[in-house]
Amino acid sequence: METPDKILTPLAIGNHVIPNRMVMGAMHTRLETLDRPHERLAAFYAARARGEIGLILSGGFSPNPEGVMEAGGPLFNSADQLDEHRAVTSAVHKAGGKIVLQILHAGRYAKVPECVAPSPGKARINTFPPHALTTDEVWKTIADFAHTAALAVEAGYDGVEIMGSEGYLINEFTAAPTNRRDDAFGGSFAARIRFPLEVVRAVRERIGREPMLVYRISAIDLVEGGMTGEEVAEFAQQVEAAGADLINTGVGWHESAVPTIAATVPRAAWSEAVRNVKQAVSIPVMASNRINAPDAAEQVIAAGIADLVSMARPLLADPDFARKARLGLTDEINTCIACNQACLDRIFTERTATCLVNPRAGREIEFPIGVVSAPKRIAVVGGGPAGMAFAINATERGHSVTLFEADARLGGQLNLAKMVPGKAEFHEMLRYFRVRLDKLKVTLRLGEAATPEALATGGFDEIVLATGVSPRxxxxxxxxxxxxxxxxxxxxxxxxxxxxxxxxxxxxxxxxxxxxxxxxAEESLDPQAFFRAWGVDPKSVTPGGLIAAADPEAxxxxxxxxxxxxxxxxxxxxxxxxxxxxxxxxxxxxxxxxxxxxxxxxxxxxxxxxxxxxxxxxxxxxxxxxGQNSNRTLYDQLVARGLKPRLIGGADVASELDALRAIDQATRLAVAL
Missing domain, CATH: 3.50.50.60 (FAD/NAD(P)-binding domain)
Structure with a gap:
């Protein structure tokens, strides 16, 4: 596509100006649980800043112990932690970026026995029942938000984002089913939104006018009894009046029965809910969820739906997303395919996040950069995800790579995956691999089955077999x-x-x-079909934006x-x-x-x-x-000749066509040689 212009336009947010309309959205990574956590976080965010993203929103930090996502989860409530955060902010600023700290109180989603909520009632996705906050505890929690905000500014963050979406504590106050209080913070709609408004006012008073104050609003709750679109618009106006510089839009609660960010969700599907917020306020509004390509982002801005776009997982997939968009290299963007395998699935199973298409994400300090001092001639056999990933990464390191693929086309079993409804994004994965191989001028021998003779006599220093699997x-x-x-x-x-x-x-x-x-029907390509199938009113006339799902076709x-x-x-x-x-x-x-x-x-x-x-x-x-069996005939033939080929991908372990493991293994081998 042509170089987008709307998303490349600078924008003033309060007293700050960001260079473009692309934002790295907040996401949980659990990097803080690994060794050298602050070094990892600094490297992770700095890589995105170097990639020219306009603004970075950090992962969520709780303002108090009862609000953490899980035991040992991110918490920022002490001056003793300032140096840890300064390591991150200084790395981002040195790379030319801006970063805002997200303050997230998990409420009844907090997987700790001390979790709290506006009212009694255990969340379906948590094993711990919450303690209902007293009125004094509500005011104490408001003060905790303000305290963490002040610490964030002292640590060098350019501002804070107050997380009021996705079913966390603040969202639990705004929804009638989870807020059955009879004090000043419950009952009428005006009373239910008082807690978030008091948080915004307290934070603004504490940090002053200079730092950015972002509020993440739930644009559509997607739960029974959630806010209507009219209520969301009124709430957004009051958030602006309370002192916010920017409103970010969230979609759905984590316990919603409607998909919100998986590949089955069409790109920019939630635009109507975002537009509802945009039309209600005069401050900038940010769209989010399933915006993974420059053209989708450009359309959202050009249509007046929002002023910025938040992209979280797309910045896992490619930290240089914004720079490539500016240079018109959109075909070279490693697109997020919304598979969730290495990011959300890992987070929800208490592991650290990374990315299927980019194993370096969150692991930046583990991968050497630059070219090797002694390049090798390498043959890689197999043009599936493992073989292509190896060829790209080895060539980037300075090696000379020849890729053999018996089929006339690249992709291996990715060519099958892309045929499945809801997996259209796999086309993007293949596009990226093909473009990158061409750009790097990797020697491709398509339609040519590599023979033991050709490999043994071809003058190769290394032979890597990504010969894949065959059905069992x-x-x-x-x-x-x-x-x-x-x-x-x-x-x-x-x-x-x-x-x-x-x-x-x-x-x-x-x-x-x-x-x-x-x-x-390909719901992932048709928003209206998606809404009908899942019972969604995108304009949220109904509470929570839910309606009866259409009867499925035979x-x-x-x-x-x-x-x-x-x-x-x-x-x-x-x-x-x-x-x-x-x-x-x-x-x-x-x-x-x-x-x-x-x-x-x-x-x-x-x-x-x-x-x-x-x-x-x-x-x-x-x-x-x-199931599958590893294709190792060629491996056995080469070993019989006294050679030592290396196995990657399905040829090494034949399990459920695991592209995540295959690409990670291939990338690590390529940079280790």
């Missing part, structure tokens, strides 16, 4: 019957299954095949899923996305059977046993998704 064929009668087909043949279009289909294997591939077979096929394990199907899917896929399959009446033993496939269909009882399911096809 289960061992029972009839797997060679015409009704039995591989997931490869189905997703590639080689085989078109009939109207009744059984799927053997309920891992990630099995679920992807099920969604592919159902032929669902599925294209009848699908039956089976697995050997005697546990709920989909139990091992991604923490933040698996529930979405399972909900869609339930709506399509997909039958799911656990604890199955497969007996045979024949003209009658699939014969199987559950709890000792034999069954026969009449189907047109049985799709085999029973």
């Amino acid at each position: 064929v289960p061992d029972f009668a009839g797997v060679d019957h015409p009704k039995a087909v591989s997931y490869l043949d189905v997703l590639s279009g080689k085989v078109t299954p009939g109207q009744r289909v059984a799927i053997i294997g309920a891992g990630g591939i099995g679920f992807d095949v099920a969604e592919f077979l159902l032929g669902d 599925p294209r096929r009848s699908v039956f899923m089976f697995q050997r394990k005697d546990e709920p199907l989909g139990r091992r899917l991604g923490k933040s996305t698996g529930w979405i896929l399972k909900a869609k399959l339930r709506k399509a009446n997909v039958a799911m059977t656990a604890g199955a033993t497969y007996d045979a496939i024949d003209d009658e269909g699939l014969h199987y046993t559950v709890q000792g009882k034999l069954h026969v399911l009449a189907v047109d096809h049985v799709v085999l998704c029973a």
Whole structure:
């Protein structure tokens, strides 16, 4: 696309001017739990500042112990912590950026026994019931916000963001179902919004006019009894009057039954909710959620929906996002594919965040930079994610790389993944790899199967095998019957299954095949289809912006899923996305059977046993998704010649087409050679 101009325009926020309209949104990383945490955080944020992002919003820090996300979570309430934060702010400022500290009180989402809330009532996503704050404790909490804000300014932050969205403490005050108080902070709408307004006023009074004061408002709650759009607009006006310089928009609560940032959500889907805020106030407003490309950001600004765009995970994927946008190098942006595998799924399972497409994210100090002193000639075999990632990173280090791929096109099984509804962003991943390989002038030998002879006599210093996987064929009668087909043949279009289909294997591939077979409308590309399917009123006329979901269209096929394990199907899917896929399959009446033993496939269909009882399911096809085996024939041939090839990706470990592990492993090997 052409170089965007709206998102490159400077903007005044209070007494500060930022160079462009692109902001790194706040996100949890859990980097503080690793070794050398402050060095890691400084390197992490400084890399984004060097990448020319207009403003950085830090991860959330609680103003008091009861508000932390989890035991040992980020807390900033003591002058003893100033030097730790100065390490971060000085690194960002040295790199030419600006950074704001987010103050986040988790409320009843805090995974600590001391968690608090406006009223009694345990959150569905927490095991700890909260203590209901007394009126005196509410005022003490307001003072705690102001105290942390003052510390942030003293530590060198350019301002603070007050987190009032996503179902955390402040949001719990504004929603009637979680605020059943009978004091001055509950009851009427005016009373329910008093707490956040008092926080804004206290913070502004404490830090003065110079630092930025950002407020993150819930533009649409997506929970029963949440605010209406009219209430959000009125609230935004009062936030401005209380002293905010900028309003950032959040979407949904963490316990909402509507996806908000997964790949199934269309880009910039929440624009109407953001526009509602923008039209209500005179200070700048920031859009967020599923804005992952310069053209999407440009459209939001050009349409007057918002003044800035907040991009959190896209800055994990590519710290140079803003610089590339300025230089017109948009094809070279490593796009966030909203898979959530390495970021949200890790955070929700108490691990540290990184990025599937960029393993350096949050690990900057672990990766050497610059070129090697003694470059090598390296052959890499396999043009899937592992092979391409290795070739790119090794070439960037100064090595001469030749990539062999037996197919006429790059991508490997990414070419199958992109065919699944909701995974259209995989096209962007492939685009980035192809553009980068071309830019680096990596020697590509497409349509050429690497032979042991060619590798052994090619003068290569290193041979890296990313030869991938092949489907595992289960061992029972009839797997060679015409009704039995591989997931490869189905997703590639080689085989078109009939109207009744059984799927053997309920891992990630099995679920992807099920969604592919159902032929669902591509909700991720059509906002209106998405809103209808999930029961969303984007204008929030109703409380929380929820309406009755439309009845799903009749599925294209009848699908039956089976697995050997005697546990709920989909139990091992991604923490933040698996529930979405399972909900869609339930709506399509997909039958799911656990604890199955497969007996045979024949003209009658699939014969199987559950709890000792034999069954026969009449189907047109049985799709085999029973795992994979590593392709190591070439490896064995090279070892037999006395060579020492290196294995990466599926060729090393054949597990569920794990692109996250494959790309990380390939990147680390490339920089280590």
